[in-house]
Amino acid sequence: MAQSNPNRLKLSQLRALVAIAKTGTFSDAALQLDLSQSAVSHAIATLETELGVILLNRGRQGAVLTPVGATITAEAEAVLNRLDTICQQAQLAKGLQSGQVRIGGFRSVATHILPAVIERFRQQYPGISVTIDEFSHYRRVDESLREGRIDIGFSYLPAGKEFDAWELLRDEYIVLLPPAAKPVNAQLTWEQLFSYPLIQTPPGDGCRYKIEQYLMRHQQPCKFAYDVREDSTIVSMVQKGLGATIMAKLAAEPIPDDIIVAQLPDPFERVIGVITLTDALQPPSVFAFLDTIKAVWGGKPGESQAA
Amino acid sequence: MAQSNPNRLKLSQLRALVAIAKTGTFSDAALQLDLSQSAVSHAIATLETELGVILLNRGRQGAVLTPVGATITAEAEAVLNRLDTICQQAQLAKGLQSGQVRIGGFRSVATHILPAVIERFRQQYPGISVTIDEFSHYRRVDESLREGRIDIGFSYLPAGKEFDAWELLRDEYIVLLPPAAKPVNAQLTWEQLFSYPLIQTPPGDGCRYKIEQYLMRHQQPCKFAYDVREDSTIVSMVQKGLGATIMAKLAAEPIPDDIIVAQLPDPFERVIGVITLTDALQPPSVFAFLDTIKAVWGGKPGESQAA
DNA sequence: CAATTTCCATGAAAGCTATAGATGGATTTA
DNA sequence: TAAATCCATCTATAGCTTTCATGGAAATTG
Structure with a gap:
C-alpha cells in the first residue's frame, strides 16, 4: 500500500482543503485563495494521492467532504491556526525588541x-x-x-x-527613636511620641502630607522641629540623637541597628x-x-x- | 515594521528550526534532515526575515534558541506533530477502504x-x-x-x-404454549411444562444442547416429541397447537400474539x-x-x- | 602563534514544483 | 439542444528550495 509521508505534505494543499471545505466548491476556494481553479484542483489531487485517500466527493454542486476528509480538514485547520499563532508570537516579540x-x-x-x-x-x-x-x-x-x-x-x-x-505591598508607618531613648513599649503613647523633637520631610512631600493627615485625624498637633528632604538624612539625624521621626518602614530602610523602632499610638499604613x-x-x-x-x-x- | 504573513511560512523552515533545536547545531540538523548545511542556514535566515525576529543565537558551539525562538519552536513542533496525525488518520482510513x-x-x-x-x-x-x-x-x-x-x-x-x-445481551429462555392452553401463572411448574408435547431443535444444535443441560441439571426427563430445525417452524407448530417449546426469547421473535408465553420453573438465560x-x-x-x-x-x- | 577544525553565512546555478492558462468532459438547467 | 457550471488534465514557466563552492570567525592544537 502507498506511503504517506508527513514531510511531503504542503501547506498550500491544506489551505486548499480548508478553503474548499468552507466555500463548498473548488472554484470559490480558488477565488478565496487568490489562485486559479487549476491550482486548487492540483493541490487536492496531489494531497489525495499523497495520503492515498479520497478527501472530497466531487459533484455537480461542488465538493463534499468524505468522512476522512472531514477529519483531516479539522486537523488542517488546527495546523493553519497554529501557524497564525507563530506569526502573532513573532509580532509580539518584535514589539518587545524596541520601545x-x-x-x-x-x-x-x-x-x-x-x-x-x-x-x-x-x-x-x-x-x-x-x-x-x-x-x-x-x-x-x-x-x-x-x-x-x-x-x-x-x-x-x-x-x-x-x-x-x-x-x-502594604507599608506600615513606624516611629524611629534615637539610640539613647529610654526603653519603651513597642507601642508608643502620644505623649511619648511628642516628647521628642520630630524630624520630617518638608511640606509638599507626599509622606509629610500623609503624616499631617494622620495627626489631624487624631487631633494631635503638627509640630515638627526639622524639615529634611532626604529620608536617609532623617535616619542619620535620628541615629545621632537629634530627634525622632514618623516614617514608612520601606522609606526608612536600611534602619541602623542602634535606632529604636516603635509603633505609632494608632497603627497606620500606606x-x-x-x-x-x-x-x-x-x-x-x-x-x-x-x-x-x-x-x-x-x-x-x-x-x-x-x- | 515588517509584516509576517502566515501564508509565507514553509514547513521546511519549521522542520529546520525544530531539528536545530534538537541537535544544537545547523550542521547536525542538516544531517538529520538529509539536507545540506546551506539549505538549513537559508531556511532559518528566510524564516527569521519573514517573522522579523531572531530565533537562534549562533555561536562557536552551535546555535541556541532565543526566548522567542523557544516559543516558536514549541508551536512548530505542534504543527509537525499534527501533520503526522493527518497522515496516520489517512492511513487508518485507507485501511478501511478495502478489506x-x-x-x-x-x-x-x-x-x-x-x-x-x-x-x-x-x-x-x-x-x-x-x-x-x-x-x-x-x-x-x-x-x-x-x-x-x-x-x-x-x-x-x-x-x-x-x-x-x-x-x-442477556437472552432469557421462555416457554411458548399453544393458544388453547388453559391460563397458567407466568411461572410454570415442571408438571405443567411436561403436560405438553415438547418441540425442540434437533440434537447437535446449540440451543438443544443448552436445554438438555438445563433439564439434566434439574433432574428432569429430556423427552421431546418433535425435532424441528427452524425456530420459526417450531413457533408455527406451537401456534397451531401441536405442543410447547422451550426457546430463547430472541430466537422466538417475532412471537405471534396468540401464543402464550410463560416462564420456566427455574429462570434460565443465555x-x-x-x-x-x-x-x-x-x-x-x-x-x-x-x-x-x-x-x-x-x-x-x-x-x-x-x- | 600558525595550522586546523568546526561553526555558520553567502552567492550563483541547478532542479523542482506550484501555478496559470487553455481545453475538455460530465452533469444539470433551460 | 444549447448553455452554464464544475472539476480534471496538459503544458509551459516563474519562483523557490536546494546544492555547490567559498569564505569568515572562533575555538583548539601542536
Whole structure:
C-alpha cells in the first residue's frame, strides 16, 4: 500500500482543503485563495494521492467532504491556526525588541522597589528603554499618568477610577527613636511620641502630607522641629540623637541597628500600588514591564484589580 | 515594521528550526534532515526575515534558541506533530477502504442481531466485504475463530480465555404454549411444562444442547416429541397447537400474539457475547466492525472485558 | 602563534514544483 | 439542444528550495 509521508505534505494543499471545505466548491476556494481553479484542483489531487485517500466527493454542486476528509480538514485547520499563532508570537516579540516604558514613582519606590524590577527587565528586554521619573508627592504621579507623561505609576491606593490599579505591598508607618531613648513599649503613647523633637520631610512631600493627615485625624498637633528632604538624612539625624521621626518602614530602610523602632499610638499604613491609565492603548513594552513587576513581586500575572 | 504573513511560512523552515533545536547545531540538523548545511542556514535566515525576529543565537558551539525562538519552536513542533496525525488518520482510513471481515454466529444471531449492524457497517465502510457464517452450535463458532476461519464470533459467555469477549445481551429462555392452553401463572411448574408435547431443535444444535443441560441439571426427563430445525417452524407448530417449546426469547421473535408465553420453573438465560481471538493481529476492518457493533448496540467503544 | 577544525553565512546555478492558462468532459438547467 | 457550471488534465514557466563552492570567525592544537 502507498506511503504517506508527513514531510511531503504542503501547506498550500491544506489551505486548499480548508478553503474548499468552507466555500463548498473548488472554484470559490480558488477565488478565496487568490489562485486559479487549476491550482486548487492540483493541490487536492496531489494531497489525495499523497495520503492515498479520497478527501472530497466531487459533484455537480461542488465538493463534499468524505468522512476522512472531514477529519483531516479539522486537523488542517488546527495546523493553519497554529501557524497564525507563530506569526502573532513573532509580532509580539518584535514589539518587545524596541520601545520604551516611562515609569513614575515617589522617592522610596525609586530607591527600594524599582531596582530589582528594572534589572530583570533590562535583562529580558534589552532593547526597551526605561525612564524613571521621581516625584516628591504621589499626587504628581497620578497627574503625570493622566497627562500621558508616564506609562506606569507607583502610587498610593485607593486610586482614582480612571486608573487600573493593583496592590503591590502594604507599608506600615513606624516611629524611629534615637539610640539613647529610654526603653519603651513597642507601642508608643502620644505623649511619648511628642516628647521628642520630630524630624520630617518638608511640606509638599507626599509622606509629610500623609503624616499631617494622620495627626489631624487624631487631633494631635503638627509640630515638627526639622524639615529634611532626604529620608536617609532623617535616619542619620535620628541615629545621632537629634530627634525622632514618623516614617514608612520601606522609606526608612536600611534602619541602623542602634535606632529604636516603635509603633505609632494608632497603627497606620500606606498601600503602595501600581497604576496605569484605564483607557490607554498600551504598547507591548508596557505590558511586559507590568509582567516583570508581578514576576519580581510575586503577583500572579494577568490578575489585576481596580480599586 | 515588517509584516509576517502566515501564508509565507514553509514547513521546511519549521522542520529546520525544530531539528536545530534538537541537535544544537545547523550542521547536525542538516544531517538529520538529509539536507545540506546551506539549505538549513537559508531556511532559518528566510524564516527569521519573514517573522522579523531572531530565533537562534549562533555561536562557536552551535546555535541556541532565543526566548522567542523557544516559543516558536514549541508551536512548530505542534504543527509537525499534527501533520503526522493527518497522515496516520489517512492511513487508518485507507485501511478501511478495502478489506474483509468474516463474522460467525449461531442462527438467531444471524437473524436478529446482525442485520442492523451490517446495514450500518456497509453504509460507513462500503469497501469492506462482510461474510457471515452461520453455525448450528455455538461451539462451532469458537472453533472457527480459533482456526482463523472467521474474525469475529457471536457466542455464549463465558468464553474460553483464548478469546477477548464482551457481553452483548442477556437472552432469557421462555416457554411458548399453544393458544388453547388453559391460563397458567407466568411461572410454570415442571408438571405443567411436561403436560405438553415438547418441540425442540434437533440434537447437535446449540440451543438443544443448552436445554438438555438445563433439564439434566434439574433432574428432569429430556423427552421431546418433535425435532424441528427452524425456530420459526417450531413457533408455527406451537401456534397451531401441536405442543410447547422451550426457546430463547430472541430466537422466538417475532412471537405471534396468540401464543402464550410463560416462564420456566427455574429462570434460565443465555449470555450472548462478541468474541475475538486474543492474540490475533486484527486488520483495521475488524476493529471497525467491532466499533459498529458497539455503536448499534449501545456499548461504549473501547470498553472490552475478558470473561 | 600558525595550522586546523568546526561553526555558520553567502552567492550563483541547478532542479523542482506550484501555478496559470487553455481545453475538455460530465452533469444539470433551460 | 444549447448553455452554464464544475472539476480534471496538459503544458509551459516563474519562483523557490536546494546544492555547490567559498569564505569568515572562533575555538583548539601542536
